[in-house]
Each structure stands twice: as C-alpha cells, then as structure tokens.
Amino acid sequence: MSSDRAGGQPGPGGQPWRGGQPGLGEQPGPGGQGASREGAPALKIDRLSVRYGHITAVASVSLELPAGAIVAVLGANGAGKSSTLGAVAGSVKAHVSGDVRLFGERVGGRPSHRIVARGMVLVPEGRRVIAPLSVEENLLLGAYRQRSHKQVRAKLGEVHELFPVLRERRGSPAGLLSGGEQQMLAFGRALMADPRVILMDEPSMGLAPAMVDRVIDAVRAINALGKSVLLVEQNAVAALRVASYAYVLDRGRIASSGSAQTMRSDPVVAEVFLGLHESASRASAEQGPGRSEAARS
Amino acid sequence: MPGAPAAGEMLQQLINAIVFGSVLTLFALGLSLAWGTLDVLNLAHGAVFIFAGYLTYELTRQGALSFVPALIVSMVGAGAATVALEVLAFRFIRTRFANKRQAELSMLVASIGGAIIIDQVVSNETGATTFGPPSSIFKVREYHLTGSAGITNIQILIVVVAVLAAVGLDQWVRRSRQGRAVRAVAYDPVTSGLLGVNVSFVAISTMFVAGALAGLAGVLLAVNLRAEEVAVGQDYLLTAFAILIVGGVGSVRGAVLAAYLIAIAETAVVAYGPTQWRDGIAFLLILLVLLVRPQGLFAKAQFQRA
Numbered sequence: 001m002s003s004d005r006a007g008g009q010p011g012p013g014g015q016p017w018r019g020g021q022p023g024l025g026e027q028p029g030p031g032g033q034g035a036s037r038e039g040a041p042a043l044k045i046d047r048l049s050v051r052y053g054h055i056t057a058v059a060s061v062s063l064e065l066p067a068g069a070i071v072a073v074l075g076a077n078g079a080g081k082s083s084t085l086g087a088v089a090g091s092v093k094a095h096v097s098g099d100v101r102l103f104g105e106r107v108g109g110r111p112s113h114r115i116v117a118r119g120m121v122l123v124p125e126g127r128r129v130i131a132p133l134s135v136e137e138n139l140l141l142g143a144y145r146q147r148s149h150k151q152v153r154a155k156l157g158e159v160h161e162l163f164p165v166l167r168e169r170r171g172s173p174a175g176l177l178s179g180g181e182q183q184m185l186a187f188g189r190a191l192m193a194d195p196r197v198i199l200m201d202e203p204s205m206g207l208a209p210a211m212v213d214r215v216i217d218a219v220r221a222i223n224a225l226g227k228s229v230l231l232v233e234q235n236a237v238a239a240l241r242v243a244s245y246a247y248v249l250d251r252g253r254i255a256s257s258g259s260a261q262t263m264r265s266d267p268v269v270a271e272v273f274l275g276l277h278e279s280a281s282r283a284s285a286e287q288g289p290g291r292s293e294a295a296r297s
Numbered sequence: 298m299p300g301a302p303a304a305g306e307m308l309q310q311l312i313n314a315i316v317f318g319s320v321l322t323l324f325a326l327g328l329s330l331a332w333g334t335l336d337v338l339n340l341a342h343g344a345v346f347i348f349a350g351y352l353t354y355e356l357t358r359q360g361a362l363s364f365v366p367a368l369i370v371s372m373v374g375a376g377a378a379t380v381a382l383e384v385l386a387f388r389f390i391r392t393r394f395a396n397k398r399q400a401e402l403s404m405l406v407a408s409i410g411g412a413i414i415i416d417q418v419v420s421n422e423t424g425a426t427t428f429g430p431p432s433s434i435f436k437v438r439e440y441h442l443t444g445s446a447g448i449t450n451i452q453i454l455i456v457v458v459a460v461l462a463a464v465g466l467d468q469w470v471r472r473s474r475q476g477r478a479v480r481a482v483a484y485d486p487v488t489s490g491l492l493g494v495n496v497s498f499v500a501i502s503t504m505f506v507a508g509a510l511a512g513l514a515g516v517l518l519a520v521n522l523r524a525e526e527v528a529v530g531q532d533y534l535l536t537a538f539a540i541l542i543v544g545g546v547g548s549v550r551g552a553v554l555a556a557y558l559i560a561i562a563e564t565a566v567v568a569y570g571p572t573q574w575r576d577g578i579a580f581l582l583i584l585l586v587l588l589v590r591p592q593g594l595f596a597k598a599q600f601q602r603a
Contacts, residue, residue, distance in 0.1 A: 091491055093392075116493035128488040130481045141481050144474065145493040193493055 040104030042067040042197050042228035043088070043120070048098035048108075050083045050252075057083040057094070059252040065197065067103070070219065070229040072243035072260070074236045074269070080252040081232040082125055085199050088230075089122035090115045102197060117145055121193045125201040127186040131175025135166055138174045138185055142192030152192075159188040162221060180211035187218055197228045204235045212238050240264050305444020310568045311561075316452045318560030319459035320518050324533050325540040325552045326466055327510035331379075333547025334470075334483035334503055336397065337387055337404050339379070341411035342511050342537070343530030344419075349375040349512030350429075350519030351419045357430040364434045368516050375512025376505040382411045383504040388497065391486075416527045429523035455517045462510060467549040479503055483547075536563075539579035543586045545593025554594065558582070 043065040050058040058080040065071045075081050086092035088100050090112040100108035107118050121142075130138050139159060143152045160167040163184040169177060174185055183203055190198050203219065204212040212235065219242050223229050233239035240246060246263040248256040256269065263269050324346060331337045352371040356362045362370065386407040394400035439447045470476040481489040482499045490496050514533075519525050540559055544551025562578045586593065 089491060091487055111495075112487075112490035113493050113495045116491070121493075122491050124488060124491060128485060128491075130484050130488065132484055133477065133480060137477055140474070141477050141489075141492050141494070144478060147474075189492065 040067075040101070041065055042069070042103060043230060044099075044101045044104075045084070045088060046099040046101075048084060048087060048100065049096070050080070050087045050092060051095040057252055058087065060098070061249070061252070061254055063247050063254065063257075065228050065230050066245075067228055068223075068226065069245065070223050070231055070243045072236075072239040072246040073230065073232045073249055074234070074239060074246055074263075075232075075249035076234065078251075079249040081234075081249055082201055083252075084249065085122055085201050085230070085232055088115075089120065089199055091122065091124075113145075116193055116195070119194075119196040120199065121190040121195040121197075122199040123186045123190045123201060123203060125205065127179070127182040129174035129177070129182050129185050129189075131173060133174055134171050135174050135177065135185055136170040138189050139166065139170075139192050142189035143194075145193065155192050155194060159191050162191070162225075163188050163218070179207050180214060183207065183211075183215055184218060187222060191222065191225070191227075195227065197230070198222060199230045199232070201232050202234060203231070204233060204238050216242055236263075236269065305442070305446040308443060308446040310564055312446065312448050312452065314561040314564035315557065316455055316521070317564060318557035319456045320514050320521075321533070321536060321540060321556040321560055322459045322463055322553050323510055323514035323517070325537040325544075325556050326463060326549065327507035327514075328534075328537050329541050329544075329547060329549070329552045330466065330470075330510070331504060331507040332541065334479050335387075335391075335500055336401050336483070337383075337504070338401065338408065339382070339411075339504075339507070340405060340408040340534065341379070341382055341415060342408075342507070343532075343534035344412040344415035344527075345375045345378050345508050345530075346511040346515040346518075346533060347525060347527055347530040348378055348415050348419055349515035350525045351423065352512075353516045353519055354428050354430050354525075355422070357434045360431075360433070364520070367430070367434065368513070371516045372509040372512040375515065376507075376509035378415060379504045379508025379511070380501055382408065383501055386411065387504075388500065391500075412530075416530070420527055423526075425527070427524040427526045429519055429525055432523060435520050449521075451517070451521050455521060458513065458517065462513065463549060463553045466506075466510075470549065475499070475502070535576075536579050539583050541593075542583050543594060545595040548593065548595040551593055551595030555582075 041064045045061060045063050047060045047062055048058055049056065049060055061080070061084055063071070063073070073081055073084065083092060083094070087094070087096045087098075088108075090107075090110050096109065098108065099106065102115075102118055102120050105118065107115050107120065110118075112122075130141065133141065136156075139156055140152065143155055146152050146155070165181055166185060166188050169181065174182065177185060187203070200219065203215050207215060216238050219229060219231060223242070231239055231243055236246075240260045240263060243260045245259055246257065247254050248263070248269060256263075256266065258266065324342070328339065328342045331339045331342070349371040352374045353367045356367040356370060357364075387404050390400050390403045390407060394403065435451055438450045440449070441447045468476075470479060478489065478494045478499050481492070481494060482496055482503075486496045489499075515525075518529075536559060540552055540555040543558065544553070544555035559579050559582060562582065563575050566572065566574050566578055
C-alpha cells in the first residue's frame with residue numbers, strides 16, 4: 001500500500017466546525033463510550049488527499065465526527081466521497097496523505113484489516129456481501145478478529161435482534177437476498193466486529209423508497225447502540241433525516257458544511273443535492289460545482 | 298477354488314487403483330485449493346511434489362533422519378517453496394492487475410517459471426536420473442489377502458492419510474474461521490480486508506497448505522516406489538487437471554471422487570484394455586464431463602440472484 005504521509009500534524013485546518021459536544025443535534029447518541037482519549041472526536045480527518053496517478057480525487061479534506069454522532073457527507077457522483085471513505089478505511093489503492101485519527105489515535109496509512117482491529121469498520125458501497133457464503137457465515141466473517149466463540153455468539157444474537165430477517169435467512173447464500181436484505185446484512189456484518197465507528201458508503205443506493213426508509217431506521221438504530229456513524233450519501237434528503245451535521249463534498253473538496261438543520265434549508269444544497277427543483281438541478285449540473293462554492297453561505 | 302486367481306488379480310488391481318487414487322487425491326487437493334480459492338493455477342505444483350520426494354531422499358540417504366521427521370521437514374520444505382512463489386511472484390501479479398483474467402494468465406506463466414527452476418535444482422542435484430529414499434527408512438510389510446493379492450503397510454498408510462487429509466481439508470475450508478476467510482478472500486479480497494481479514498496472510502497460509510499437501514503426496518509416493526524422477530511431476534499435474542475439471546474446481550469432494558474415478562479407469566485400461574490408451578483416459582473423461590456437465594460433477598450451487 002503506497003501512502004505517503006504529508007503534513008501529519010493535527011493542527012487546526014480550514015475547519016468550518018469543531019464542535020466538541022457529542023450527540024449534537026436532534027439525534028443525541030450516548031456518545032463518548034469507549035473513547036481512548038477523553039474528549040477526542042470519534043473520527044478526525046485532517047487535510048486528507050487521495051491521488052490516483054495524476055488525478056486528484058480528494059484534495060485536503062478535513063472533517064470531524066463527534067463521538068456518538070451521525071455526520072453525513074453529501075455529494076454528487078464523483079465528488080470524492082467513496083475515495084475519502086476508502087482512504088480512511090485503508091482500502092483504496094492510491095496515494096493517500098493527511099492525518100486520520102480514531103479517538104485521538106493515528107490510524108491513517110494502515111491496511112484495512114488493522115483499522116478494523118482499532119475499532120472502525122466500513123460498510124462498502126454496493127453492500128459487497130460475500131455472495132457464495134451463507135448469511136450466517138457472512139456475519140461470522142464480520143467477527144473474524146474475535147476469537148472467543150462465546151463473544152461471537154453473543155454478538156450474533158444482538159445482530160439477529162436488530163435485524164430479524166438475518167436470522168430467518170441465515171442458511172441462505174448471501175447473494176440470494178434482496179438488495180435491502182443485503183444492506184441489512186452489510187450493517188449486521190459490520191456490527192459483528194463491535195466497532196466504535198462505522199463508515200457507511202451510500203447505504204441507500206439502488207433501493208426502493210420504502211427500503212430507503214428502512215435503511216435510515218437501521219442507521220438510527222445502529223447509532224442508538226453507541227456507534228458513531230459517518231454516513232456518505234447521494235440521497236441528501238434521507239441522510240439529513242438522521243444526521244446532526246453534514247458536509248458537502250464537491251470535486252474532492254469540502255464545498256459547504258453545517259448542522260443538518262441549516263443544510264436542509266440551504267438553497268444551494270436544496271437545489272444541487274436534494275434535487276428539489278428539477279430545472280435548477282439540471283442547470284447547476286451543467287454549470288458544475290462552482291455555483292455551490294460561490295453561493296455558500 | 299476355480300476363478301480365485303482371477304478374483305485375486307482383480308482385487309490386486311483394485312488395491313493398486315485405490316492407492317494410486319489416494320496419491321492423486323493428495324496431489325489434487327493442494328492444486329484445487331490454490332486454484333479454487335486464490336485463482337492461482339499453480340503449474341509448479343508437480344515440481345514441488347517431486348521436490349519433496351527429493352528432500353526426503355537427501356535427508357534420509359545417509360541415514361540423517363528417520364521417516365517421520367524427514368516427512369515433516371519435506372512437507373515444510375514443499376510448503377515453503379510454494380510460499381516463495383506466492384511472495385516473490387503471485388502476490389505482485391495479484392496487486393498489479395485489475396483484470397482477474399490477465400492476472401490468472403500471468404500467474405500461470407510465473408508458475409511455469411517456478412516449475413522450471415525447481416525441476417532444474419532437483420535435476421542438478423540428482424544427476425537427472427531416478428532417485429529414491431533408501432528402503433531402510435520404512436520397513437515395508439506385505440499382508441496377503443485372497444489369492445495372489447496383497448497390500449503393504451505403506452499402501453495402507455497412503456490411503457489412510459489421503460482420506461484424513463481430504464476430510465480435514467473439507468472441514469477446515471467449510472467450518473473453521475480461517476476456512477471462511479479463505480473462501481471470502483477467494484470471492485472478494487478487498488471486502489475481506491474491510492472485514493478485518495489479513496488478506497496476504499490468508500494467501501500465504503493457503504499456499505503453504507497447498508504446497509505441504511503436494512509434499513505429503515510426493516514423500517509418500519517416493520517411499521512407496523523408491524524411484525522417482527522429475528518427469529513424474531508433470532504426469533501427475535496433467536492428471537490432476539483432469540481431476541479438477543471432472544470434479545469441479547474448488548470442490549474437495551469432487552476432487553476426491555474424480556481422483557479415484559480416474560485412478561480406477563486408468564488402472565483398468567492398463568490391466569485389461571489397450572495399455573497405450575492409459576494417458577488418454579483422463580482426457581476422455583474431461584471431454585465427457587465438459588459435454589454433459591461443464592461445471593464439473595460437484596459444482597457449487599447457485600448463489601447469485603438472477
């Protein structure tokens with residue numbers, strides 16, 4: 001894995017917001033549990049850049065996830081959302097620079113399996129269930145790092161409690177589940193690792209509207225278990241229903257950020273990412289993201 | 298008792314076929330494991346198999362080691378040789394190529410290179426003639442059965458070890474935590490990493506097990522025949538391909554069944570039929586299976602939504 005660490009100091013960047021309180025907003029989570037450093041945010045990304053060869057996908061992105069909160073990262077296709085998450089989770093094959101801290105502990109540049117061991121799991125875009133393995137085997141795989149059989153069984157019980165469909169279909173190959181069920185499996189599999197932070201990459205993608213609601217409910221339920229959630233979404237309406245704070249990513253940069261409340265009423269976000277006005281969104285899509293940058297409050 | 302000699306002869310052929318099938322099983326299991334999980338079509342598998350026999354020969358000919366320690370050291374040596382190929386070649390190919398097909402072809406070519414190197418080392422050291430461990434390392438005893446038929450203790454050992462290895466590998470892949478990780482890595486290495494699986498460790502340990510199985514087969518065959526040569530590895534490799542295609546790639550049960558099927562067919566042809574057809578049998582079976590059931594006899598069940 002090629003990753004050159006530039007900068008590295010956690011110093012104050014162009015951070016629009018540095019709220020210390022956990023569970024800010026309408027969705028107060030329990031917050032702060034299991035923190036290795038008192039008061040440190042669950043996840044702090046500082047000047048993260050991701051380059052694929054000569055193409056810069058993410059340019060100096062800084063953001064913060066308070067312990068126990070749900071923070072959304074919104075943006076259109078190709079805005080650099082998945083690259084950001086992949087770089088944080090250690091799964092992208094690219095040049096990554098910047099500083100990533102999990103409860104104050106530096107985790108940037110480590111391979112993905114080490115990051116899981118530190119307590120952060122990525123629920124990948126497109127669910128990525130291991131199709132030939134059964135639902136139960138997928139869940140057990142999520143607890144790969146846990147060697148105690150008893151603990152694994154206990155976790156499995158918790159996940160079944162949260163997503164009963166995974167118990168009903170435990171013997172079925174994961175590839176035969178519906179899209180929504182696969183998303184629940186991807187969530188459950190992440191929970192099996194007993195992480196403190198869960199990164200979610202477009203969990204609502206490709207799902208029917210009713211299923212999107214179920215996914216959002218699941219995100220809320222996961223957060224209620226004390227997990228801090230960084231939720232990357234193209235579906236801003238859905239994401240802003242659960243998130244307390246949101247960043248808008250545009251062409252690899254943070255274009256705007258604010259509490260979910262302000263973001264919902266932000267005209268630029270409304271037009272560009274919420275697609276409230278068909279014509280407006282089409283127009284802005286043509287003009288490109290410069291508009292949102294300019295119109296940023 | 299009329300007909301007894303014929304019955305004894307037939308029993309002897311059956312015993313020979315089962316012993317041959319057991320060596321083939323051990324050989325094919327390792328090849329199937331590497332191919333079915335990591336998509337490595339390891340053409341150096343036959344060379345590693347002979348390499349283990351050669352190691353046992355070297356370790357025992359001056360009476361340095363007895364049978365069991367020599368077997369263990371040779372299996373570790375065969376495993377290490379396969380891991381060396383993984384670390385020096387396959388791993389880099391896997392990360393460089395985004396296209397799975399291309400990676401597979403490159404690994405195939407790399408493994409041919411590995412086979413040539415290993416074969417050359419063994420040829421140089423043995424003077425390119427047949428070699429084998431001394432008879433003193435394993436006291437061969439023959440047990441007489443009906444008529445002229447008999448079975449030796451090394452033959453019994455080969456059959457027992459093959460069955461244990463097949464059952465053990467099947468259980469390991471299907472039930473254990475590590476086996477689950479192996480199957481997950483086979484399907485999607487990136488996601489496996491995101492679930493906490495150390496993918497390169499899984500790849501290395503899988504290749505080690507595959508190589509050690511080839512080593513086990515190689516040592517047992519060397520002790521049984523007491524004469525081996527480099528070319529034998531290639532014969533086994535070709536037959537093992539037939540086994541994987543007939544049994545279904547990645548299926549332990551299919552590989553075992555196909556190994557015995559091919560062993561019995563080949564033995565029958567040698568004993569009763571046109572002997573020169575022996576090497577054709579495996580390929581005739583490939584042809585039949587590809588025509589009737591191209592996914593192999595024991596192919597995996599459907600796991601993707603239509």
